[in-house]
Amino acid sequence: MDNKKIFKKALYTAFPNTIPVLTGFLVLGTAYGVLMLKSGYGTLWSVMMSALAFCGSMQFVAITLLTTVFNPIQAFMLSIMVNARHLFYGLAMLEKYRGLGKARFFLIYTLCDETFSISSSIALPEDVDRKYFYLSISLLNYLYWVLGTFIGSILGRFITFNTKGLDFVLTALFVVLFLEQLKKKENRISGIIGVVAAAAALLVFGTGNMVIPAMIIILLILLVGREKICC
Amino acid sequence: MLLNPLQTFVMVLAIALGSVLTRFTPFFLFPQKKDPPKLITYLGRSLPPAMMGLLVVYCLEGVSVTASPHGIPELIAILVIIAVHMWKNNVLISIGGGTIVYMILVQSVFS
Numbered sequence: 001m002d003n004k005k006i007f008k009k010a011l012y013t014a015f016p017n018t019i020p021v022l023t024g025f026l027v028l029g030t031a032y033g034v035l036m037l038k039s040g041y042g043t044l045w046s047v048m049m050s051a052l053a054f055c056g057s058m059q060f061v062a063i064t065l066l067t068t069v070f071n072p073i074q075a076f077m078l079s080i081m082v083n084a085r086h087l088f089y090g091l092a093m094l095e096k097y098r099g100l101g102k103a104r105f106f107l108i109y110t111l112c113d114e115t116f117s118i119s120s121s122i123a124l125p126e127d128v129d130r131k132y133f134y135l136s137i138s139l140l141n142y143l144y145w146v147l148g149t150f151i152g153s154i155l156g157r158f159i160t161f162n163t164k165g166l167d168f169v170l171t172a173l174f175v176v177l178f179l180e181q182l183k184k185k186e187n188r189i190s191g192i193i194g195v196v197a198a199a200a201a202l203l204v205f206g207t208g209n210m211v212i213p214a215m216i217i218i219l220l221i222l223l224v225g226r227e228k229i230c231c
Numbered sequence: 232m233l234l235n236p237l238q239t240f241v242m243v244l245a246i247a248l249g250s251v252l253t254r255f256t257p258f259f260l261f262p263q264k265k266d267p268p269k270l271i272t273y274l275g276r277s278l279p280p281a282m283m284g285l286l287v288v289y290c291l292e293g294v295s296v297t298a299s300p301h302g303i304p305e306l307i308a309i310l311v312i313i314a315v316h317m318w319k320n321n322v323l324i325s326i327g328g329g330t331i332v333y334m335i336l337v338q339s340v341f342s
Binding site for chain 1: 233234238239241242243244245246247248249250251252253254255256257258261263267270271272273274275276277278279280281282283284285286287288289290291292293304305308309312313316322323325326327329330333334336337338
């Protein structure tokens with residue numbers, strides 16, 4: 001088989017896994033485009049932000065930063081903090097993304113919550129090429145977000161369909177992929193650690209400040225309990 | 232207040248740089264030519280379930296338990312997801328079902 005065929009096959013196999021992300025990103029990307037428009041930033045800016053920064057939650061936070069005093073250092077620091085969870089996604093994907101040539105750059109550049117969730121939870125189908133499978137998931141998710149932003153910034157004002165609650169599709173995606181992880185016995189302790197650490201961090205540090213404390217707690221417990229958690 | 236185009240562009244780059252940095256750092260620290268230390272391999276394998284758990288809680292952080300509807304729609308939707316997933320064991324059906332239940336709940340039952 002030539003490369004094109006291998007890629008096509010991987011794309012077909014990967015696509016169903018990304019349908020929830022398609023739904024969620026079209027809704028949230030549209031919402032982002034509309035909010036940017038309301039703050040005075042048109043299609044060019046919102047699509048550029050989505051294509052270059054590609055970091056959902058930080059992009060929403062950044063809308064406020066774009067309508068106040070110019071402070072790129074603050075924006076940079078905040079972006080690192082809000083996106084800090086990517087550090088752990090990277091550690092988790094070191095093995096899976098190993099030796100994938102030029103594709104690796106794109107895979108790392110676009111490693112987001114949803115791509116990490118799918119690529120780390122879904123087993124690679126046997127007859128599908130590893131590089132093109134991961135590339136398909138990353139590429140599709142990336143395009144959904146940029147496309148959603150584009151649609152929102154153009155058509156957002158005319159959309160009247162009641163989409164309230166549709167963004168829950170991404171929460172549902174995370175819940176289901178979490179359940180998929182828990183199917184393996186050796187994953188269960190780590191899964192419970194994640195939920196408990198995050199809940200504790202949320203209780204102590206409150207909404208908007210929980211991610212980094214939760215990551216530190218998870219890291220500490222995983223390191224201290226290394227012998228027992230194993231794998 | 233609006234930033235001028237140059238300022239806006241610098242802001243986009245600053246935000247992009249921050250997120251790029253968090254994404255590339257692990258791969259930069261542990262280049263693929265060398266085997267990473269055992270501890271890192273261990274973390275790479277044990278982190279995904281914990282991070283998925285964190286993501287679930289992170290998604291729900293804005294849900295208020297004290298104010299109406301007290302997180303009930305979220306709770307019901309997640310229970311539906313778990314039940315459907317145990318029954319059908321199909322990722323898309325579980326996600327779709329849970330989302331539809333949630334939409335009905337927030338649009339008509341708890342609106």
